Amino acid sequence: MSTSRKSGKSPAGKSTAPSAQLFPERELRRIIDTVLRLAKTTGADETEVHVDETADSLTRFANNAIHQNVAEHGLNVSIRTVVDHRTARATTNRIDEDSLRAAIEASLSLAHSQPKDPHLLPLPGKQRYRRVNRFLKDTAALTPEERARAVRRACDIAIQNGQVAAGIFASGLQQSALGNSRGLFAAYRETHAEFSITMQENPAASWAKANAASVRAFDPQQLARRASEKAHLAVDARELPPGRYTVVLEPAAVLDLVGFLFYDFAATALEDKRSCLNDRMGKPLFGKNISITDDAHHPLQLGAPFDGEGIPRQQVALVDCGVPKNLVYSRSSAKSAHKKPTGHGFALPNEYGEAPMNLVFAGGDSSLEKMAASTDRGLLVTRLWYIREVDPYEKVMTGMTRDGLFLIEKGKVTSAVRNFRFNQSILEMLRNVEQLGPAVRATGEEAFEMVVPAMKVRDFHFSEVTKF
């Protein structure tokens, strides 16, 4: 089995073809049908098949030059069999019939090894899905030369400004198809593009990043200029004492913190008593200006509109005006809780159940400038780094500021500040939000991309300061 691949023949400086193309959907359906046919002859009561294919490219630069430049193509077939109230999964990236049969047999062997699960549900039947269009031809067609030229232009900005650039320019295609022996079939494909840049002006650095389905959704040079300007502003950082400060968090900083909340909204997490929402559902927990939904169909979101069992993802209002109202459910957790599944289940078998993967925070109308202008004394935070959970119930997180921390005095940014460590409860933080920016597709390094606003937050707790 092979992809339709065009190899570039041109010398450097001329465009070659993109690194890979995906199979047509009918080929994924054929693989699924093959597995279902083979599984019938091996004794499986029911069978579910996932086919995931990716073709990704990433150009990485540092010290104002490309130093790594990679492309990959891969396809995985993941098979879950059910036999006598037992289930297990086996995955392979080989798609000849012998290999698929071996994977089916491995799945059955694993399934047979365990006790019966009386709660195991039969596979779901056919579903209806809302269409989403997130496959952009211009992004799919991006070549290594186009990425290299964009990187060179970004590095030129660094060189002109006496700085050093590092970052990535990535693009890719992926598709998923899911089918089962009860006739369910779901398919989805998307493109994605990402540009991230760190500009270093010794001893400071700053950063900008964008991620979208379309490479046309952002301008790498504009991101480079923004990071360059902030790096220059960050050069003479002064040390401030740790303590509680009003902070203006850019969207990336908000994302990487609130991203740690997503699993707390899983019904299974509450059942396991490891969610910070245990004993807190239906009660005011955040400020009234905090509302959160999960919405896979939001125009700024990416990802398949169905879950690991093929159930369509529903829009779920998780938090309404500061009150946690709803959870997300897989088919199994929904049955236990006498609810309807919301289409958020992970592929079975697993111990985590489900999670909302497309969080959308309600935004406001305050720009970063407006937030700063209304701040008598506070800190502007570009991004956060190495965030880890210190207290799972109070949701205290620790981490560092990084790549641009600035002092705001009497409504204006007056100087750069040495980076702080924070130990901050997310629950408390979301009670202390004074202003919200428009919700945007934010991208950081700790959480997956979500739609969140910039936030002005009072009494943010910084506990220690580092050396730079």
Add this chain to the structure above:
Amino acid sequence: MWDLCTNALDTARLRGATYADVRMMHLRQRDLTTKNGQVGTLAQSESIGIGIRALAHGAWGFASTDRLTREGVSACAGEAVSIAKASSLAKRGDVEMVPEDAYVDSWQSPFRKDPFELPLENQLALLLAADAEMRRIKGVTLTEAGLQFRKIDSWFASSIGSRIHQRKLITGCGIAATSFQGGEIQKRSYPNSFGGQHALGGYELVESLDLLKHAPRVGEEAAALHSAAQCLEKTGTLILGGSQLGLQIHESVGHPIELDRVLGQEANFAGTSFLTLDQLNKLRYGSDIVNVVADARLEHGAGLGSFAYDDEGVPAQCTDIIKDGQFRGYLSNRETAHLIGLKRSSGTMRTESWNRLPIIRMTNISLNPGTWDFDDLIADTDDAILMETNRSWSIDDRRYQFQFSTEMGWEIKGGKKTRMLKNPSYSGITTEFWNSCDAICSRDHWTLWGTPNCGKGQPMQTMGTGHGAAPSRFRNVKIGSAFSNQ
């Protein structure tokens, strides 16, 4: 396998590569978990493919494919060269590599019992029994147990003539009990948190750790932590258990010595390092008793960082990192070694899979054992906190300032363990911390801990690293600030 590797190298050369290497890899993995007496994950996977790295026009390109036909591999090799030529559009000099010999060899990591050949029923039965033992304890609200097995075959070939086959068998296991009570979640794990202990080896590792024996204690400690005293904020003496010290080494020694990070190649993602090149052989990293090595050789132990050759075809080595407290060495590869005056790579290029480019990674970064017996160390300590089993970890992007918290602490008073403490944490500046070390336990207490989840690189790669450590004592450490609320 070798025919396809040769085919890839030939194509790369014909397309204009001045150097190329290929890694064909076959990865097999089995995961078994239980939760609250039920089977959780029960899955197995395999993946096979080839990754081709080519140097052309003085720049690197890398492409990978799972199309293991002559045509598929040739196309992939051609793509790697095309990408290299595209890279040269934004280069600032030609890549230079230090010389290395060609090797033809085959190697297999040692094991006694292949878990892939043992009955699954017995493996699941062990997890369910350990799970049941923890659930017997009043107050335990969540129990988890897991086994993970990986078998990795790699065939490395390079245009200088190397042909190296390596097979690794990796085993991991662990249990954990969580207790939710009174608005507080407490957790205990064994033998380590976040999945337990992982090492090169077979099912004998699982048997040696005796999960069943430790399960009741794990459950009891999780429940007891609710009534333990809060670890107070102060500056004082800290004793770290071996597994927590392993992670301390990982974060505050292992990462800062990665030469790609030092040279700015990770500046956008994983960060840089305070260990700038001018610090080599000058910086007092730790106290006189601190000796750290990067040792990938099997004689160091069967750790997650052990191998015969790295993924650039360089033999496993032992490098002094900190010698008698002085900073002595970095982790390097063939491209960076000459920048610190080395004539040879230290052999630390590693890749997660066939579809990832090898990058500089930790091997086994270990603190050499000292002389103390653990009981003597406790008896010698008047006032301290003993912290065990990591709960959270964080360090800044230049690896100066860190904060760790652990699952459990013990107050040491007058040379004795007195009472249990909950929510312990400590923080500090890397070199100040290592210079405050005044006692390291002996080899009898030394374990080569496995960290299976080290993330680095873009696209992200997860790598297993090893960290030998024995319980050690540190003076004047800031304790408890994670839970302070100034």
